[in-house]
Amino acid sequence: MHGTRILEEADRLMTVCNSCRYCEGLCAVFPAMEMRRSFSDGDLNYLANLCHSCGACYTDCQFSPPHEFNVNVPQTLAIARNESYAAYAWPRAFSGAFARNGLAISVIAALSIAAFIFGFAAFTDRKVLLGIHTGPGAFYQLMPHNAMAALFGAAFLYAIVALIMGVRAFWRDIGEPVGMKLDAKSLLQAIRDAGELRYLDGGGVGCFNEDDKPTDRRKIYHHLTFYGFALCFAATCVATLYHFLFAREAPYAWWDLPVVLGTLGGLGLLIGPVGLLAEKWSSGAIRPRWGRCWRCISAWYSRCSSPCPTANSSTASIVSSHWCAMRGSGR
Numbered sequence: 001m002h003g004t005r006i007l008e009e010a011d012r013l014m015t016v017c018n019s020c021r022y023c024e025g026l027c028a029v030f031p032a033m034e035m036r037r038s039f040s041d042g043d044l045n046y047l048a049n050l051c052h053s054c055g056a057c058y059t060d061c062q063f064s065p066p067h068e069f070n071v072n073v074p075q076t077l078a079i080a081r082n083e084s085y086a087a088y089a090w091p092r093a094f095s096g097a098f099a100r101n102g103l104a105i106s107v108i109a110a111l112s113i114a115a116f117i118f119g120f121a122a123f124t125d126r127k128v129l130l131g132i133h134t135g136p137g138a139f140y141q142l143m144p145h146n147a148m149a150a151l152f153g154a155a156f157l158y159a160i161v162a163l164i165m166g167v168r169a170f171w172r173d174i175g176e177p178v179g180m181k182l183d184a185k186s187l188l189q190a191i192r193d194a195g196e197l198r199y200l201d202g203g204g205v206g207c208f209n210e211d212d213k214p215t216d217r218r219k220i221y222h223h224l225t226f227y228g229f230a231l232c233f234a235a236t237c238v239a240t241l242y243h244f245l246f247a248r249e250a251p252y253a254w255w256d257l258p259v260v261l262g263t264l265g266g267l268g269l270l271i272g273p274v275g276l277l278a279e280k281w282s283s284g285a286i287r288p289r290w291g292r293c294w295r296c297i298s299a300w301y302s303r304c305s306s307p308c309p310t311a312n313s314s315t316a317s318i319v320s321s322h323w324c325a326m327r328g329s330g331r
């Protein structure tokens, strides 16, 4: 017995796949699966987080739908992976909040940030929003450096603590000895595989969209998104060093390192997610059904409480994980 319905289904599929093993060269999931004859919840969450949703095993599988075995490994592991994020989230009490109210939380967060910035400016000096500021320190007319550093430093620390607690819960669940974490060779291999998105290539031909045509585009867009974040983080770190070590205040010249890194990172963060959405759009996975949405809106106006039929779209599936093969069970 497993904790959730989707883990029951993942167990069924892994049992079928363990008898077949046709896909063992495609990614790290199948060699890792072969190390077990039965699967705990932790094992299945581990396998789900090794999967990058490349889709190759669905296309290659002779038992995928409409076969009666109904073997759909990418979809099942994607749902299990999503549920594992909630299971390992910290603090646990918030784990379901975003899943239940994603749109409302996104809108409230965006409005709160805007209100915060405008409120801060209005509280200090209303003219700073419309004025032209130049020279060292001009950047901090809007928000003093120390206030900004304290706020975003606290958010950063919270994210680090939440990540550590999540990894701790995950590690405990998969039942690995703590010593595994200190195996430098495995860790380096895992970081390299994650950095290269090694398993988002469908065994070498590219990942498969809903149109069953393999391409490397999704991998490239994921890289742009991930390294865009990394470059923006690097820009922030360099600017912090400038500020505290060399007493150089923003804004910096266009050719200076924080600006160059931040601009490149921003471009990656723009092109990557837009490209991923375009991929999903062109494959028909997220084409909105306006007619049905309109019926929903009409129903809402007439106080109908039925849920929107398009509410559970596949947008969650475009969020690829960067979990890596800790055990070096590569192909």
Ligand code: SF4
Residues within 6 Å of the ligand: 016, 017, 018, 020, 021, 022, 023, 024, 057, 058, 060, 061, 062, 063, 064, 071, 073
């Ligand atoms: S996905 Fe299908 S072909 Fe691949 S190992 Fe599983 S059962 Fe075999």
Ligand code: SF4
Residues within 6 Å of the ligand: 023, 026, 027, 028, 029, 030, 050, 051, 052, 053, 054, 055, 056, 057, 058, 073, 074, 077, 199, 202
């Ligand atoms: S990474 Fe690709 S081949 Fe491996 S299980 Fe996931 S969808 Fe299948």
